[in-house]
Amino acid sequence: xxxxxxxxxxxxxxxxxxxxxxxxxxxxxxxxxxxxxxxxxxxxxxxxxxxxxxxxxxxxxxxxxxxxxxxxxxxxxxxxxxxxxxxxxxxxxxxxxxxxxxxxxxxxxxxxxxxxxxxxxxxxxxxxxxxxxxxxxxxxxxxxxxxxxxxxxxxxxxxxxxxxxxxxxxxxxxxxxxxxxxxxxxxxxxxxxxxxxxxxxxxxxxxxxxxxxxxxxxxxxxxxxxxxxxxxxxxxxxxxxxxxxxxxxxxxxxxxxxxxxxxxxxxxxxxxxxxxxxxxxxxxxxxxxxxxxxxxxxxxxxxxxxxxxxxxxxx
Numbered sequence: 001x002x003x004x005x006x007x008x009x010x011x012x013x014x015x016x017x018x019x020x021x022x023x024x025x026x027x028x029x030x031x032x033x034x035x036x037x038x039x040x041x042x043x044x045x046x047x048x049x050x051x052x053x054x055x056x057x058x059x060x061x062x063x064x065x066x067x068x069x070x071x072x073x074x075x076x077x078x079x080x081x082x083x084x085x086x087x088x089x090x091x092x093x094x095x096x097x098x099x100x101x102x103x104x105x106x107x108x109x110x111x112x113x114x115x116x117x118x119x120x121x122x123x124x125x126x127x128x129x130x131x132x133x134x135x136x137x138x139x140x141x142x143x144x145x146x147x148x149x150x151x152x153x154x155x156x157x158x159x160x161x162x163x164x165x166x167x168x169x170x171x172x173x174x175x176x177x178x179x180x181x182x183x184x185x186x187x188x189x190x191x192x193x194x195x196x197x198x199x200x201x202x203x204x205x206x207x208x209x210x211x212x213x214x215x216x217x218x219x220x221x222x223x224x225x226x227x228x229x230x231x232x233x234x235x236x237x238x239x240x241x242x243x244x245x246x247x248x249x250x251x252x253x254x255x256x257x258x259x260x261x262x263x264x265x266x267x268x269x270x271x272x273x274x275x276x277x278x279x280x281x282x283x284x285x286x287x288x289x290x291x292x293x294x295x296x297x298x299x300x301x302x303x304x305x306x307x308x309x310x311x312x313x314x315x
Contacts, residue, residue, distance in 0.1 A: 016053070016087065017074035018044070021106040021113075026173050026206045026215055028244060039210040053087050060094050068099035070140075077106025077113050085122040092133045100135060105142040107168070108149075111156040120159060127163040138167040141198065144179055146191040154196040161197060169201035174222065174241070175215040179203075182228040189229070193237055200239040205253070207244060208291060218292035219243070219266045222253045243268070247277075248288045257287055262301045264292030 020027075047055070060066055069091060076084055091097055106113055113119060130137040139160055143149060157168045170192055172179065179185050185203070192198040206216045217225070226241040241253040245268045256266040267287040277283040294305050 015073055016049070016071055016076065016084070017079050019078045020073060020075040021077055022075075022109045024105070024173075026175060026209070026212050028173075028204070028207045028209075049083065053083075053090075057087075057090050057094070060091070060097065064096045067096055068101070069097060070101045070103055072103035075106050076102050076104045077110060081119050081122045085126060088126050088137075089129055092129050092135050098135060100130070100137045101140050101169075102137070103140045103171075107139060107141040107156060108143045108153055111150070111152040114156040115152075115159065120163075123160060123165075124163045127165055131164055136166045138165055138169060140169050140171050140201070142172060143170050143188070143192060143198065144172045144175055146184070146188045149188075149191040149196050149198075151195075153198075157196050157198055167199055168197065169199045170239070171202045171204065172200075172239075173204045173206055173215075174217055174225070175206060176217060178215075180217060180221070180225060182225070185225065185229055186232050189233055189237065189239060193233075200233070200237050202242045202250075203239050205241065205243045205290075208246070213293050213295075216293045218264060218296040219253065219256065219259060219290070220261060220292075221296065226253050243290055245288055245290045247274075249274075256290075262298060263304055264294070264297045264301055266290045266292070 060069070071084075071088070071091075073079070088100065088102075091100060114123075127137065129135075143153075160168055172188070174180050179188055189200040192200050205219075205222050206212050208216075222241045222243070230238065232238075243251050243253060243255075243266075245251055248268050248270045251268055255268070257269050258267040259265075267289060269287060270284060273280065273283050294302055297305070
């Protein structure tokens with residue numbers, strides 16, 4: 001469970017499962033999703049799904065400041081549909097919950113799942129309950145290239161929208177060589193809008209995780225890309241380039257407090273505490289760092305980081 005809280009409300013993201021139809025090398029949750037690998041030891045859920053779901057719902061009933069919830073994982077496409085429906089129906093019975101987002105890359109990678117009769121019937125019942133309760137419910141998916149917007153993806157999305165879901169939105173990741181030119185990113189956005197009725201929403205800078213440096217951009221490159229796509233799409237469909245700063249969370253690309261372009265260190269501040277920092281008196285005063293890939297730095301920056309390396313130990 002992860003949460004953000006402020007004075008007037010809060011949102012929470014619940015990880016309902018630790019598996020996914022696709023395992024991306026740039027996965028932002030590689031500390032949890034899938035099996036352990038030599039580079040990363042994965043966390044494991046300690047309780048059964050029912051125990052976890054009951055604990056989540058109990059917390060939300062006791063915490064009325066929470067108004068919106070992201071149901072994620074892993075991927076909701078890997079949750080048995082009867083379990084997912086039961087959890088969402090209970091979630092919508094909590095008076096303070098006003099907005100629910102279902103997160104799934106499976107909608108792009110395995111759209112057939114969402115075209116199964118039992119899944120469509122369950123989604124229809126979920127949409128009807130949301131309408132009756134006055135709850136906004138949407139689906140968030142993950143598409144990174146125009147070629148991934150297939151006719152079957154469009155068919156599945158239209159089924160979901162026709163049921164009354166508020167929206168299907170895309171949260172992509174900027175990957176060097178995949179979608180990080182003006183042409184490629186705009187082509188993807190127009191394909192999402194025109195061929196699948198998916199709203200371009202965020203494009204995240206790739207996280208600082210093992211074996212992903214070749215995909216990552218510098219903050220300066222992300223800022224330029226945000227600039228280059230402005231004005232070509234309607235405002236409501238212009239995606240925001242977003243940085244998921246460790247211990248801070250989502251920030252628009254221009255929101256850094258300071259940026260050393262030579263060393264490639266951007267500094268970020270926050271205006272809320274997570275559950276993990278409830279007792280940290282300095283959480284809101286600290287400056288948090290996000291690092292550019294070394295290969296994007298000028299020669300003096302690369303030389304700086306080269307000097308930070310510990311000397312190799314020789315026998």
